[in-house]
Amino acid sequence: xxxxxxxxxxxxxxxxxxxxxxxxxxxxxxxxxxxxxxxxxxxxxxxxxxxxxxxxxxxxxxxxxxxxxxxxxxxxxxxxxxxxxxxxxxxxxxxxxxxxxxxxxxxxxxx
Amino acid sequence: xxxxxxxxxxxxxxxxxxxxxxxxxxxxxxxxxxxxxxxxxxxxxxxxxxxxxxxxxxxxxxxxxxxxxxxxxxxxxxxxxxxxxxxxxxxxxxxxxxxxxxxxxxxxxx
Numbered sequence: 001x002x003x004x005x006x007x008x009x010x011x012x013x014x015x016x017x018x019x020x021x022x023x024x025x026x027x028x029x030x031x032x033x034x035x036x037x038x039x040x041x042x043x044x045x046x047x048x049x050x051x052x053x054x055x056x057x058x059x060x061x062x063x064x065x066x067x068x069x070x071x072x073x074x075x076x077x078x079x080x081x082x083x084x085x086x087x088x089x090x091x092x093x094x095x096x097x098x099x100x101x102x103x104x105x106x107x108x109x110x111x
Numbered sequence: 112x113x114x115x116x117x118x119x120x121x122x123x124x125x126x127x128x129x130x131x132x133x134x135x136x137x138x139x140x141x142x143x144x145x146x147x148x149x150x151x152x153x154x155x156x157x158x159x160x161x162x163x164x165x166x167x168x169x170x171x172x173x174x175x176x177x178x179x180x181x182x183x184x185x186x187x188x189x190x191x192x193x194x195x196x197x198x199x200x201x202x203x204x205x206x207x208x209x210x211x212x213x214x215x216x217x218x219x220x221x
Binding site: 004031033035040041042043044045048050056058091094096097098099100101102103104105 | 117142143145152153154155156159197201203206208209210211212213214
């Protein structure tokens with residue numbers, strides 16, 4: 001079975017802190033994604049990566065950056081967390097177009 | 112701009128009822144439409160549809176795609192409390208990412 005692991009299930013951070021969300025997949029998938037999920041807004045794409053060191057902005061990249069130094073690992077970085085970044089963050093991977101395999105999610109609260 | 116619209120946004124039914132969830136879309140270079148079920152945590156894959164008129168079925172769940180009218184439905188028959196979840200519709204277009212609708216929140220009461 002495909003396994004996508006997000007290192008932190010719950011985080012509480014303060015405004016202005018730098019936040020790292022880590023995601024690792026074990027199926028050698030080319031593509032990895034970060035979405036955020038908010039009530040009433042659904043899942044929105046922040047960034048995705050189709051290869052090591054390659055990244056593309058999604059629909060809401062402002063305030064975020066990403067890093068993909070190794071194929072299996074895709075990190076989401078909040079350089080200076082703000083309260084409006086309180087959300088559920090979902091990482092996903094895929095071998096190509098089609099089905100995404102999701103991690104369990106990281107619920108971030110910024111105070 | 113690509114768009115995926117799900118309806119209704121929320122629904123409450125009694126156990127044993129049949130429900131139909133709707134998903135309409137406008138996507139450039141349509142590749143596929145996917146349905147996911149999300150309980151407390153990660154969305155889990157239900158179906159992927161690429162061709163019109165071919166029903167996909169898994170137990171009490173079934174789904175069909177109409178590429179001419181640009182919509183899909185997800186049917187759940189004989190609902191159970193374990194079907195309570197958010198159901199997400201997503202569409203794949205020109206890129207690798209999926210474009211998601213806002214989801215339908217289904218509550219099945221005993």
